[in-house]
Amino acid sequence: MSTTAISQRPVVLGADFKRYWALSWTLATTEFKLRFYGSVLGYAWTLVRPFALFGVLYIVFAEIAKLGEGIKGFPAYILISMVLFQFFKAVVDGCLTSLLNRENLLRKMHFPRLVIPTTVVLSSLFELTLTLAAVFIFLFISGIFPTAGWLELIPLAALLTVFATGLGLLFSVLFVRFRDIAPIWDVVGQMLFYASPILYVASMVPEDFRQLYMLNPIAVVLTQMRHAVIDSGAPTAADEIGSGALLLIPIGFVLVTFALGLWAFVREAPKVAENL
Amino acid sequence: MRIEHLSKSFRLPHQRYSTLKERMLHPFRSTTFDVLEAVKDVSVEIGEGEFFGIVGRNGSGKSTLLKCLAGIYRTDTGAAEVRGRLSPFIELGVGFNPDLTARENVTINAIMLGLSRKQAAERFDEIIAFAELEEFLDLKLKNYSSGMHVRLAFSVAVQADADVLLIDEVLAVGDAAFQQKCFEQFERMKREGKTIVLVTHDMSAVRRFCHRAMLLERGEMLGIDSPDAIARRYNELNFGRLIHSQTEGERFGDHALAEIKEAWFEDARGARIKSLAQGQRCTMCMQVRFHADLDDPIFAFNLINEPRHTVFATTSEWSDGPSGHFAAGETVTVRVAFDNWLAPMRYTITPSVARAGMGADALDLREDLASVIVHGTRATGGIADVPHEYSIDRA
Numbered sequence: 001m002s003t004t005a006i007s008q009r010p011v012v013l014g015a016d017f018k019r020y021w022a023l024s025w026t027l028a029t030t031e032f033k034l035r036f037y038g039s040v041l042g043y044a045w046t047l048v049r050p051f052a053l054f055g056v057l058y059i060v061f062a063e064i065a066k067l068g069e070g071i072k073g074f075p076a077y078i079l080i081s082m083v084l085f086q087f088f089k090a091v092v093d094g095c096l097t098s099l100l101n102r103e104n105l106l107r108k109m110h111f112p113r114l115v116i117p118t119t120v121v122l123s124s125l126f127e128l129t130l131t132l133a134a135v136f137i138f139l140f141i142s143g144i145f146p147t148a149g150w151l152e153l154i155p156l157a158a159l160l161t162v163f164a165t166g167l168g169l170l171f172s173v174l175f176v177r178f179r180d181i182a183p184i185w186d187v188v189g190q191m192l193f194y195a196s197p198i199l200y201v202a203s204m205v206p207e208d209f210r211q212l213y214m215l216n217p218i219a220v221v222l223t224q225m226r227h228a229v230i231d232s233g234a235p236t237a238a239d240e241i242g243s244g245a246l247l248l249i250p251i252g253f254v255l256v257t258f259a260l261g262l263w264a265f266v267r268e269a270p271k272v273a274e275n276l
Numbered sequence: 277m278r279i280e281h282l283s284k285s286f287r288l289p290h291q292r293y294s295t296l297k298e299r300m301l302h303p304f305r306s307t308t309f310d311v312l313e314a315v316k317d318v319s320v321e322i323g324e325g326e327f328f329g330i331v332g333r334n335g336s337g338k339s340t341l342l343k344c345l346a347g348i349y350r351t352d353t354g355a356a357e358v359r360g361r362l363s364p365f366i367e368l369g370v371g372f373n374p375d376l377t378a379r380e381n382v383t384i385n386a387i388m389l390g391l392s393r394k395q396a397a398e399r400f401d402e403i404i405a406f407a408e409l410e411e412f413l414d415l416k417l418k419n420y421s422s423g424m425h426v427r428l429a430f431s432v433a434v435q436a437d438a439d440v441l442l443i444d445e446v447l448a449v450g451d452a453a454f455q456q457k458c459f460e461q462f463e464r465m466k467r468e469g470k471t472i473v474l475v476t477h478d479m480s481a482v483r484r485f486c487h488r489a490m491l492l493e494r495g496e497m498l499g500i501d502s503p504d505a506i507a508r509r510y511n512e513l514n515f516g517r518l519i520h521s522q523t524e525g526e527r528f529g530d531h532a533l534a535e536i537k538e539a540w541f542e543d544a545r546g547a548r549i550k551s552l553a554q555g556q557r558c559t560m561c562m563q564v565r566f567h568a569d570l571d572d573p574i575f576a577f578n579l580i581n582e583p584r585h586t587v588f589a590t591t592s593e594w595s596d597g598p599s600g601h602f603a604a605g606e607t608v609t610v611r612v613a614f615d616n617w618l619a620p621m622r623y624t625i626t627p628s629v630a631r632a633g634m635g636a637d638a639l640d641l642r643e644d645l646a647s648v649i650v651h652g653t654r655a656t657g658g659i660a661d662v663p664h665e666y667s668i669d670r671a
Contacts, residue, residue: 010347019390026387034375108370109388110347110362270350273343274286 010270012113020112027115028122035123046127047134050086054079061199071201073230076142080229081198081222083135084157087128088164088218089189094120095168096175096185099272106273113269117172121165128157144230152228156221159254163217166258173268176275197222202240214241217250277322277345277440277471282354284315284337284344314340316495317354324359325469327462329482329489329503331510337495338475342366342442345473360439360471363389367444368429374418378409381417382432389436399435407431427454434461440471459484479507479653504653508553511651525626525643532639534573534602537563539627539645542611552616554652554661559613562627562645566606572598572632573639575610580624580644587618587659598632617661620652 013020036043058075061067068074095117099106102116132153139145175181196218197205205213213219214237224237238244315337322328332338343349345356346364371388372381382403386396404410407427417425462485465472476482482489482503489506491498493513499506542559543549552558560577576591590612592599602608610627628641652661 010350018392019387022387022393026384026393030373030376030380030384034373105371105388107343107348108364108366110364111388273348274350 010110010113010273012266012269020115020118023111023115024118024122027119028126031119032123032126043130046131050079050083050131051134054082057082057199067200067204072233073142073144074201076139076144077201077226077230078199079135079138080132080225081196083128083131084160084222084225085193085196085198085218087124087131087157088160089193090124090127091121091161091164092168092171092185092189094124095165096171096182098168099172099176100276103276106276113272114265117165117169117265120168121161125161139229147232149228149232152224156225156228159217159251160221162258163254166254166261169261169265170257173264173272176268176272192216192218195219201226201234203235210240211242211246214246215250215253217254220247220250277359277473278357279318279320279322279345280354280356282315282318282341282344282356283313283352284340284349285311285313285352313495315344315492316497318490318492318497319354320490320497320500322471322473324471326488327466327472327474327486329486329506330473330475330492331477331479331482331489331506332492333510333514335494336492338492339366339444340495341492342444342473342475346442358440361390361437362440362442363433363436363438364442365433365444366442368426368433372417372425372429375416377414377416378404378420378428379413382428385429385432386436389433390438391436399437403428403431403435406434423454430454430458430461434465438470440473441465442473442475444475445477479510482507483653507653508651511553511653512551514651527643528641529628529638533568533570533631534564534566534629534639536627536629536640536642536645537565537607539563539625539642541625541646541648549648551649551651554616554618554620554650556616557613558616558648559611560625560627560646561609561611563607563609564629564640566602566604566608568604570602570631572600573602574630574632575599576628576630577612578626578628579618580626581618581659582621582623585659587623588614593632615663616650617663618650619657619659619661620650620655622647622649 036045054075058078062074062078068078071077098116098120105111106113106116136146171181171185195213196216202210202214202219202223214223220237220241223235223240227234227236238247241247241250318341320328330338330341340349342364343366344351345358346362346366347356348364348366371385373384376384379400382400383393383396386399386403387393391399404413407424407430409424409428412420412424417428420428459481462472462474466485472485474481474486486503488500489503490500491506491509491513498513499509501509539560539562540548541550541552542561543552544557544559546559549558560579562575562577564575574591574593577589578586579588581587592610624644624647626641626643627645629639630641631637631639654661
């Protein structure tokens with residue numbers, strides 16, 4: 001036999017990238033499919049959640065509290081921001097419990113450990129794509145039509161994905177050791193929702209704090225999204241934070257988070273099977 | 277496949293802090309833990325095409341060793357190296373999802389075992405045919421019987437087509453027909469020259485398939501030997517540890533003239549034993565002390581099995597004739613040696629001493645004074661496995 005001896009130990013990614021990908025993809029698609037099994041309306045349910053929440057929040061904040069006075073396309077802004085934030089939250093939440101949920105696989109099968117969080121990210125991305133399709137229809141109805149700027153959504157969503165994945169990887173291995181990561185993240189996630197420009201726009205934040213405020217990568221993504229998709233007259237993320245160079249700080253923060261998450265995962269994942 | 281000085285231990289904390297609060301409340305209390313050495317310094321080289329057995333009692337570290345081989349656990353020291361593709365069956369049907377159909381589960385499982393999507397699709401028909409589940413392809417798995425479930429899982433595992441298979445106790449499940457199928461499959465894989473490592477308690481499977489076997493006990497490797505030798509040692513290990521709740525039965529006779537002090541079993545070398553392997557020579561012994569002068573007393577043994585049948589009885593009178601004169605104060609040991617062809621089971625002996633003459637009345641008779649466990653690798657259903665030869669003559 002020509003194959004070389006392979007030393008057996010738990011692997012994070014493994015030498016065989018194709019297998020990692022095939023496994024992640026298959027698990028993600030079936031997980032996604034399963035979500036619609038047994039429910040009559042299937043796809044509709046994925047839409048009901050963001051749209052219903054959007055309806056409530058819109059009425060409270062835009063109609064009653066009159067937060068969005070004079071902001072062009074404010075309902076559309078709330079909707080997309082919310083969908084993006086829910087995607088972010090779904091990835092982190094999903095990753096957090098993923099290792100524990102797949103315990104029986106981890107303890108009995110040899111496969112790249114990174115498959116498990118990857119599955120969560122992939123299936124959340126599928127859901128985001130489907131939801132955005134419905135959101136776009138909403139945009140056409142409210143009179144906002146596609147421009148070349150919409151393409152910016154792809155790198156923006158990518159940045160958000162990297163951020164969420166980094167946090168998710170970090171939390172997933174921490175959760176195996178400390179179960180109270182879950183309630184802590186619950187609170188922090190809630191705070192993050194209000195600390196991000198979802199029900200308001202970044203320009204409403206007092207100027208003194210705005211630079212600091214824009215260090216939040218989610219604020220950067222949503223502000224840039226507003227400029228690119230909703231209203232090309234609105235300030236870009238670079239405008240809000242002060243300069244393009246300063247944008248490197250939140251972006252760097254995302255990359256550091258991702259690196260930290262990956263480092264923690266690579267370090268801890270091989271031990272996970274026995275610590276679960 | 278090569279395993280070099282592989283060790284694995286687990287920490288078992290006495291009190292596990294799984295929340296930050298607990299940790300903060302007891303900042304100075306160090307987490308104490310026991311170290312459980314599940315596998316200690318195991319080395320073995322398994323050649324290509326070898327069928328290798330790993331046996332051991334519960335908790336001896338077999339499954340941990342297998343999980344280290346499969347790369348599920350990290351090893352503390354040492355290494356396991358495998359050439360070729362490895363497919364572990366630690367448990368069948370891991371990752372089967374009850375809400376999916378057989379078709380989808382097979383695909384997922386096959387990919388998990390290392391096939392590509394294309395290979396999985398190509399082998400799909402074979403897998404289903406082997407499991408004999410053609411009619412139930414699009415049924416959700418939750419509607420499967422547990423037997424169907426296992427059949428499907430086994431078929432996928434077999435078709436994963438690895439060079440090296442690690443099998444952990446999969447034979448324990450399934451009905452007789454399915455087990456037969458598993459056995460046939462093992463035979464086939466053996467013929468195809470696959471390397472197979474089988475973890476099991478089933479000594480007949482070890483003897484039937486394995487070229488060599490390893491015996492583990494409390495994480496330590498007790499030896500690597502032929503399946504027969506290992507099966508025998510395994511049985512010794514198992515039964516040697518059985519607690520002998522030796523309840524002596526009733527005692528007859530007044531034992532005033534002669535008294536049976538004790539009884540025991542010996543092996544061929546004269547060592548006292550509590551268990552012995554079928555086919556070995558063994559000796560029943562009793563020690564008798566005389567309190568008065570006696571001529572030609574009769575010594576007798578009754579060997580009784582678990583269902584309380586006297587399997588074998590002998591007296592010195594029948595076999596040996598008059599025993600001679602014994603003086604008061606004398607102590608003798610009476611031995612009866614025989615080749616042990618008894619069925620595997622627990623046996624007790626009832627030794628007795630009687631006065632010579634018709635209607636011999638017992639001086640001392642002690643029921644079930646000693647016991648021994650006979651272990652073998654096959655239960656034939658007979659009460660004894662008498663050595664025999666077959667011949668078939670055609671007219």
